[in-house]
Amino acid sequence: MKKKICLILIVISxxxxxxxxxxxxxxxxxxxxKPNNETISENDKKDISLNxxxxxxxxxxxxxVKSNSESVKEKNDEIDINEDNRKIDxxxxxxxxxxxxxxxxxxxxxxxxxxxxxxxxxxxxxxxFNPELVGTSGERGLGQIMDxxxxxxxxNLNIEYDPDDLFDPKYNIHLFTTHLKYLKGxxxxxxxxxxxxxxxxxxxxxxxxxxxxHRKYPARSIYSKRVLEYTxxxxxxxENEK
Numbered sequence: 001m002k003k004k005i006c007l008i009l010i011v012i013s014x015x016x017x018x019x020x021x022x023x024x025x026x027x028x029x030x031x032x033x034k035p036n037n038e039t040i041s042e043n044d045k046k047d048i049s050l051n052x053x054x055x056x057x058x059x060x061x062x063x064x065v066k067s068n069s070e071s072v073k074e075k076n077d078e079i080d081i082n083e084d085n086r087k088i089d090x091x092x093x094x095x096x097x098x099x100x101x102x103x104x105x106x107x108x109x110x111x112x113x114x115x116x117x118x119x120x121x122x123x124x125x126x127x128x129f130n131p132e133l134v135g136t137s138g139e140r141g142l143g144q145i146m147d148x149x150x151x152x153x154x155x156n157l158n159i160e161y162d163p164d165d166l167f168d169p170k171y172n173i174h175l176f177t178t179h180l181k182y183l184k185g186x187x188x189x190x191x192x193x194x195x196x197x198x199x200x201x202x203x204x205x206x207x208x209x210x211x212x213x214h215r216k217y218p219a220r221s222i223y224s225k226r227v228l229e230y231t232x233x234x235x236x237x238x239e240n241e242k
Contacts, residue, residue: 087116090238094120095129101169108173112181117238119177121230122195125223131169140166143176150175192217195224 084106091102109116126144127133135144140163145153147163153175154161165171180198187193196219197205205219212218 087238090241091116091120094234094237095123097129097169101173104170105173108177112177114177114181114184115231117235118191118227118231119180120234121227122176122180122198124230125227131172132167141172141176142169143172143179145172145176145179149179153178190219191228192221192224193219195227196221199223 087106088099088102091097091105092099095102095105097105105119106116108114109119123129123142126139127142129142131142133144134140137146139146140150145166150163150166151161157174157178166175180194183194183197183202184191186202187197193205193209196208199221200208200223208221209218
């Protein structure tokens with residue numbers, strides 16, 4: 001009888017211990033399965049708070065940078081407009097062109113990557129800014145273009161041609177700047193070759209260079225030097241007026 005009672009007590013004890021152990025394991029499991037935000041330490045919470053503040057600050061700075069960038073762009077655009085207006089006024093004063101003609105000349109130079117002061121120098125030497133001038137060989141207008149050259153240019157540009165149109169400043173500017181751009185590219189930005197070819201023709205340039213092949217700069221001519229001298233003069237005059 002005593003043995004049975006002992007066995008029963010042992011079984012009860014084992015069952016009780018097992019229940020306690022199971023309860024402990026369950027409690028541990030519950031702890032490990034808690035969501036992350038319930039197990040975050042105070043230091044972690046501080047770090048997260050700082051990160052959120054940092055992200056907000058970065059976004060704010062990003063907005064400020066974007067705003068400043070747009071502001072700078074607007075100011076640069078305004079500066080470009082003011083600079084263009086100054087150049088237009090300068091062209092009107094020096095070349096005696098109308099405002100529309102001066103705007104057109106500047107836009108042609110910008111589109112064709114031609115130096116505006118170079119163009120002013122060329123027109124000064126060629127026609128002294130007289131749009132109605134006719135040269136001794138039949139050259140006409142501001143750029144003193146020959147009829148044969150003008151006709152070929154008009155054909156290549158797919159525009160109508162009438163010799164009298166060369167007296168129209170805008171028409172003449174369009175043709176002679178197109179021709180100058182071609183020569184500048186052909187002679188790889190060598191301005192003495194470009195200008196001497198403009199003045200003498202490309203065949204004339206070859207003959208001129210051949211007759212001066214012993215010179216250091218055989219393509220440099222009285223004409224090219226004069227145009228470049230006026231180019232420097234107009235550039236300095238414009239910059240000194242600022």
